[in-house]
Amino acid sequence: VPRVSNEINENFNTDDEVLRKNEKLLTDLLDSMEPTATTADEAGSLASTCPRESEKFMTFLEDILKCRDDLGDRLGTIVSNHLDEVDFVVVGSGNAGSVVAARLSEIPNWKVLLLEAGGPAPTATAVPGMYFNYQNSSIDWSFRLEPQSNAFLGQPNGCAQCPRGKVLGGTSVLNGMMYMRGCAKDYDGWRLPGWSWEEVQEFFQRSENNKEVGSCIVEPGHHATGGPLPVERFPHQPKLVWDILAAAKSLGFSIGEDLGAGVKPGFTLAQTMQNHGIRMSAAKAFLEPVMGRKNLHIIPNAMVLKVIVDPKLKKAVGVVYERHGVTRVTKVRKEVILCAGSVQSPQLLMLSGIGPKDHLKDLGIPVIKDIPGVGTNLQNHVSVSVNFKVADEPATNLLDVDAVKEYILGRRGPMSSTGLCQVTGFSYSTTGVRDGRPHIQFFFAGYNANNSRTGDPDEIAYPGGRRFNIVPTLLRTRSRGVLRLRSKNAHQAPKIYGNYFQDANDIPRLREGIRMAISLAETEPLKRVGVELDRTPDENCLHHQFDSDDYWDCVIRQRTNPENHQCGTCAMGTSANPMAVLDHKLRVRGIRRLRVIDASSIPDIVSCNMAAPVMMVAEKGAQIIKEYWQPDKRSIC
Numbered sequence: 001v002p003r004v005s006n007e008i009n010e011n012f013n014t015d016d017e018v019l020r021k022n023e024k025l026l027t028d029l030l031d032s033m034e035p036t037a038t039t040a041d042e043a044g045s046l047a048s049t050c051p052r053e054s055e056k057f058m059t060f061l062e063d064i065l066k067c068r069d070d071l072g073d074r075l076g077t078i079v080s081n082h083l084d085e086v087d088f089v090v091v092g093s094g095n096a097g098s099v100v101a102a103r104l105s106e107i108p109n110w111k112v113l114l115l116e117a118g119g120p121a122p123t124a125t126a127v128p129g130m131y132f133n134y135q136n137s138s139i140d141w142s143f144r145l146e147p148q149s150n151a152f153l154g155q156p157n158g159c160a161q162c163p164r165g166k167v168l169g170g171t172s173v174l175n176g177m178m179y180m181r182g183c184a185k186d187y188d189g190w191r192l193p194g195w196s197w198e199e200v201q202e203f204f205q206r207s208e209n210n211k212e213v214g215s216c217i218v219e220p221g222h223h224a225t226g227g228p229l230p231v232e233r234f235p236h237q238p239k240l241v242w243d244i245l246a247a248a249k250s251l252g253f254s255i256g257e258d259l260g261a262g263v264k265p266g267f268t269l270a271q272t273m274q275n276h277g278i279r280m281s282a283a284k285a286f287l288e289p290v291m292g293r294k295n296l297h298i299i300p301n302a303m304v305l306k307v308i309v310d311p312k313l314k315k316a317v318g319v320v321y322e323r324h325g326v327t328r329v330t331k332v333r334k335e336v337i338l339c340a341g342s343v344q345s346p347q348l349l350m351l352s353g354i355g356p357k358d359h360l361k362d363l364g365i366p367v368i369k370d371i372p373g374v375g376t377n378l379q380n381h382v383s384v385s386v387n388f389k390v391a392d393e394p395a396t397n398l399l400d401v402d403a404v405k406e407y408i409l410g411r412r413g414p415m416s417s418t419g420l421c422q423v424t425g426f427s428y429s430t431t432g433v434r435d436g437r438p439h440i441q442f443f444f445a446g447y448n449a450n451n452s453r454t455g456d457p458d459e460i461a462y463p464g465g466r467r468f469n470i471v472p473t474l475l476r477t478r479s480r481g482v483l484r485l486r487s488k489n490a491h492q493a494p495k496i497y498g499n500y501f502q503d504a505n506d507i508p509r510l511r512e513g514i515r516m517a518i519s520l521a522e523t524e525p526l527k528r529v530g531v532e533l534d535r536t537p538d539e540n541c542l543h544h545q546f547d548s549d550d551y552w553d554c555v556i557r558q559r560t561n562p563e564n565h566q567c568g569t570c571a572m573g574t575s576a577n578p579m580a581v582l583d584h585k586l587r588v589r590g591i592r593r594l595r596v597i598d599a600s601s602i603p604d605i606v607s608c609n610m611a612a613p614v615m616m617v618a619e620k621g622a623q624i625i626k627e628y629w630q631p632d633k634r635s636i637c
């Protein structure tokens with residue numbers, strides 16, 4: 001191995017002959033490992049996610065990755081035939097749908113059909129270093145927000161992006177894998193029976209296989225080891241990660257918080273939803289191990305067009321879906337469960353005649369149930385990216401041949417992590433109430449091993465030195481967005497109005513986050529390694545003095561970054577709340593046999609990333625369904 005590694009290092013460049021030679025060396029190297037099978041048909045190639053000049057190397061890399069069957073999506077190899085009638089139809093295989101389908105199919109005499117609009121996950125999505133590659137690719141719905149007069153002004157056409165996974169595993173195939181739960185006040189504040197922080201812990205833990213129980217990052221009593229979802233820190237950290245944590249410590253923040261035990265002010269390395277350097281999407285964690293179940297049927301590339309609701313009985317009786325141009329109907333004996341996410345669950349309800357009656361009438365959709373709250377209450381975190389540089393550090397490529405070998409041979413090295421994205425921090429703002437819920441979260445981005453032209457360790461990825469970003473993020477904003485149908489065509493993306501910065505406190509508070517990010521960069525541990533604010537002014541804010549409050553407010557409006565934590569568009573609520581779409585058992589109000597279980601069901605956004613909370617909702621939702629249909633068996637599994 002060392003001999004081959006050295007030769008490749010010495011010789012690697014874009015020259016065809018050398019490339020072929022190195023290919024052979026790596027092939028020989030790989031041949032000495034266990035033989036592996038190739039994966040099923042894939043939605044998008046790795047090379048297509050990179051600039052054209054990287055095509056040769058990235059194609060080569062993808063071929064190597066495909067040699068490892070621990071990376072591929074085995075789910076895509078099994079495609080169910082159409083079924084006329086089942087017990088449950090689950091729509092969408094994302095963070096929620098994978099959990100719901102896996103849990104319901106634990107009951108052997110329940111026939112469960114999972115319909116997913118996307119196909120199998122491309123092999124390289126399993127590589128944490130490729131975290132950013134697949135946004136805006138063929139497995140991303142690539143939604144866009146409607147333009148606003150005071151936000152994302154610098155984005156093309158004033159439209160911000162809203163990535164969502166269109167693939168088996170949904171957005172859990174695109175996300176940053178960070179695992180965290182929010183804090184007690186978040187859930188207690190929902191004021192819904194059965195959903196307090198204390199009551200939902202059981203459902204977080206049901207999913208979890210925490211591989212670091214007993215380590216300093218895992219507080220005793222909050223975690224479990226028996227679930228399908230591996231949770232642990234990445235095997236690799238760039239050195240700057242430790243400098244950032246030292247910097248936070250020097251500002252008085254605690255370090256090494258357990259984000260599963262309840263987020264609080266402090267900085268830490270997040271535990272992540274991966275298994276020693278392999279992304280564990282919800283599909284991979286929950287569905288792959290049970291894909292042999294005879295009663296679990298999965299149909300990828302099946303786009304649900306609407307739920308069929310009996311208008312007299314007010315009862316869901318089935319779904320209409322389309323696959324490869326053919327439209328089909330599947331009926332249900334028990335329930336339809338929408339797990340299509342915050343954008344498409346409300347879209348599907350409205351397409352099915354359930355939503356604000358005036359809006360439906362305007363589009364010529366027959367109204368079956370007037371529920372004004374459908375599509376309202378859209379909540380999200382909002383952030384802005386601040387650029388820093390590491391003076392004098394050349395931005396050499398982190399994806400080189402050594403990195404490939406380290407990953408292929410041991411699932412270690414820069415490809416086995418998301419670089420700086422694994423660090424996060426929480427803080428109160430100086431003006432907000434300190435009630436246990438932090439106001440600002442910090443994300444970081446940089447040091448990703450995700451693209452290379454040549455695989456040469458000396459290749460410069462970005463001219464002008466190493467760059468990274470600190471991304472202060474508002475966790476508690478009172479601004480609320482709305483989602484409306486563009487037309488009654490299910491293939492047309494709905495209109496998403498984010499309505500960011502409606503609340504007058506939001507911009508000053510986000511500016512405070514920017515100031516905190518700059519203070520972090522000015523601490524001794526980061527100054528020592530050459531970190532400094534990138535003082536290249538934003539070209540749209542040149543009319544303000546750099547670093548003045550007005551300048552940063554302008555940057556916030558230009559470079560507004562809607563986070564990826566959209567929720568609340570089919571919110572649970574009590575009968576006293578006229579805008580509630582679901583009751584506390586996730587049932588659509590006034591319609592029988594129809595539930596929504598996903599991020600859209602969450603009534604009030606939690607103080608952190610959303611994947612683990614969504615999976616908790618799914619675990620609890622599945623339990624509620626089991627108890628309803630099997631009232632004599634209260635604790636199955």
Ligand SMILES: Cc1cc2nc3c(=O)[nH]c(=O)nc-3n(C[C@H](O)[C@H](O)[C@H](O)COP(=O)(O)OP(=O)(O)OC[C@H]3O[C@@H](n4cnc5c(N)ncnc54)[C@H](O)[C@@H]3O)c2cc1C
Nearest residue numbers: 092094095096117170171176177178304341564599609611
């Ligand atoms: C770039 C990015 C980074 C993120 N990073 C993190 C992170 O590090 N940690 C974290 O906790 N959270 C993170 N999140 C957020 C988290 O991933 C989402 O909140 C979560 O995945 C939402 O789960 P869901 O089940 O509601 O929806 P999704 O996972 O989006 O699932 C919805 C599924 O339904 C399918 N579908 C939709 N419409 C139809 C239809 N009509 N017919 C059939 N199928 C349909 C979709 O294709 C999709 O598979 C991130 C999100 C993004 C976009």
